[in-house]
Amino acid sequence: MGDRFSIASLTTARTTQLIAKHFLTTFTLIFNPTKATKEYSMLLKQRQSKKAIQSTSKIFQCPEVLGAxxxxxxxxxxxxxxIFLDNxxxxxxxxxxxxxxxxxxPYYSNIHRGTGFDSIFCTERYEEARHIVGDFVxxxxxxxxxxxxxxxxEGMNLLANTISFAPGDRVLTTILEHHSSDLPWRSKAKVEHLPVNSQGQIDLQELERRLDPSKGRVRVVSMTGASNITGSVLPIHEIATLAHKYGALMVVDGAQLVPHRQVRMRPHSDAGHIDFLVFSGHKMNCPTGVGAVVGRRDIFAAAAPYQTGGGTISTVTVDSVTWAAPPDRNEAGTPNIMGLLALARTIQVLESVGMDAIDAHERELTALLLEKLNRIPQVKILGSSDPEAVEKRVGAVSFTVEGVPHGLVAAVLSYEWGIAVRNGTFCAQPLMKHLLNTNEDFICGSKSDNATSSSGNSSGAVRASLGLHNTEQDIETLVKAVTCIAQKQWKGNYEQDAATGEYLPGNFRFDFSLLPGFSTDPMIHCPASTPTRERRLPLIDRLPLITAGGIGALVTTFWACFR
Structure with a gap:
């Protein structure tokens, strides 16, 4: 009886709210239809967006991924x-x-200082997106x-050109790094690379020895959150604690970590705080080329902007300039407005799915892939191959197949199985040389990059990298395909292109003629011109129609509540 009374009370309260809402709607439609139209348009979009990204089950459900x-x-x-495994x-x-x-x-316009509706709208959304990105980490x-x-x-280059360095300063990094988190520092300071063990982990005691100030000040410790080759995840907060102990800044390349794990920078008062975190939207299911640097305002405020121009200044004369405060001083020209909005929306989708749920799903798939690849005798996994240790790695799994060049493996997977992977040295040549135990130099984009070296070592590897849309069936098919390749079972007659080093099947090329391209003229739709008319009808002319609409909505509400 109590439950029934409670439900009845809630129903009555809800009915009262609906009646009041529709009375207000009718009043607004009559006396301020423009405001009402805007509000209802925005509410409708909000409802549609929430419906699109809300999960309906505790079982992992992946939002629709275009083209996967x-x-x-x-x-x-x-x-x-x-089967897309190039994530x-x-x-x-x-x-x-x-x-x-x-x-x-339709509302796209440049941000800041514009007084039009579209400009103010985009400015508001842009700054809102900035906060969503910051809150995410x-x-x-x-x-x-x-x-x-x-x-x-670009983010790593921005930091290398913003952080101040003195002569003799050092930067500590690892052999795991992508070239983009290694090369920008080399023109600024002496860069030292820490080695890694067979599991792709650094020795924290060795890190502390390298931080010894008697060898020269370490200005920056810059490390990847997760390797793009071995998938190994570094203990970034423990590393940050050591860096701060010796007065160094902690920079994390989060490109391979942020899309797969919940990453928190931690409060500035925390010894394990991350000073700067850099990541890319295109690796986290965002449709546009955009990324973000999140980090210390005071460091940016103390430096002249990396790029100068419109938007970066406060005042300019013919012989002087005063820079604007961050972040404006660091955003020269028109920014990628739509890109940041897309990144923020992508983050909302990931949060709706749940980063812990994504992590658990990808760990299961990674363990399955490692377990099954380990059963193929000709396959060697680079880095850790332990299916029980997936908490220390993400789902980037690189491997070689004995006796088969990595370029040929990738080609057969594509042309005969429809599996998209990547092969080569993955913009991390020092690490690849270490993993393949070779001193031979690689040359990207050449025949030698896809060949077998004179020492018998393949000059690269194949990488299958998992995303949240992948399934167990994807893993099963990949392993079946790799098993056939390991047994030299493929159909095509593949030849290596002398210029690019790619393996291509004889007398066959993909036909893209039916896909969107530039060979045809664009279909241009021009709206028909309409006679000029008043933009707003007098109240007396619109009153009968809108009043009828409002009364109709009110009657419908009564009918729905009391039938």
């Missing part, structure tokens, strides 16, 4: 659903984010800034 499973042609003329290079976009950007596009909105960049590479 479209049909691709094979060498034998058949078509199969593509460490670039992920496919969420449909809900792509749709969101299309909804924003646990920033301090007072002491940190979010600076949009094209990608992690």
């Amino acid at each position: 499973q479209h049909s691709v042609p094979l060498l034998d003329g058949s078509y199969v659903q593509q 460490a290079a670039r992920t496919k976009p969420f449909r809900v984010v792509s749709d969101f950007i299309q909804q924003i596009e 646990g920033w301090d909105c007072e002491r940190d800034v979010v600076i949009p960049v094209r990608n992690t590479t």
Whole structure:
């Protein structure tokens, strides 16, 4: 009886709210239809967006990912659903984010200082997006800034050209690094690379020895959050604690970590605080090329901007300039407005799915892939191959197949199985030389990059990198394909291109003629011109129609509540 009374009370309260809401709606429609139209349009979009990204079950459910499973042609003329396992290079976009950007596009305008509706709207959304990005990684909105960049590479270069260095300063990094988190520092300070063990981990005691100030000040400790080759995840907060103990700044390349694990920068008062975190949207199912640097406002405020121009200044005369405060001083020219909005929306999708749920799903798939690849005698996994140790890695799994060049393995997977992977040295040549135990230099984009070296070592590897859209069936198919390749079972007659080093099947090329391209003229739609008329009807002319609409809505509400 108590429950029934409670439900009845809630129903009555809800009915009262609905009646009041529709009375207000009718009043607004009559006397301020423009405001009502805006509000209802925005509410409708909010409801649609929430519906699109809310999970309906505790079982892992992946939002729709555009192009993740479209049909691709094979060498034998058949078509199969593509298995996309190249996520460490670039992920496919969420449909809900792509749709969101299309909804924003009609209002697209430049931000800041514009007085038009569209400009003010985009400015508001842009700054809102900045906060969403910062909140995602646990920033301090007072002491940190979010600076949009094209990608992690640009972000690392921004930091290398913003942080001040003195003669003799050192930068400590690891052999795990992507070139983009290694090369920017080399023109600024002496860069030292820490070795890694067979599991892809650094020795923290060795790190502390290298931090000894008697060998020269360590200005920056810059390390990857997760390797793009071995997938190994470093203990970034423990490393940060040691860095801060000796007065160094902690910079984390989060390109391969942020999309797969919950990353928090921690409060500035925490010894394990991350001073700067850099990551890319294109590796986390964002449809546009955008990334972000999140880090200390005071460091940016103390330095002249890396790029100068419009938006970076406070005042300018013919012989002087006063820079604007961060982040404005670090955003020269028109920024990638739609890109930052897309990144923020992508983050909302990931948070709705749940980073812990994504992590658990990808760990299961990674363990399964390691377990099954370990059963193929000809396959060697680079880095840790332990399916029980996936908490220390993400789902980037690189491997070689004995007796088969990595370029050929990748080609057969694509042309005969419809499986998209990547092969080569993955912009991390020092690490690849270490993993393959070779002193021979690699040359990217050449025949030698896909060949077998004179020492018998393959000059690269194949990488299957998992994303949240991948399934157990994807893993099963990949392992079946690699098993056939290891047994030298493939159909095509592959030849190596002398210029690029790629392996291509004889007398076969993918046909892209039916896909969107530039060979045809664009279809231009011009709206028909309409006679000029008043933009707003007098109240007396619109009153009968709108009043009828409002009364109709009110009657419908009564009927729905009391039938």
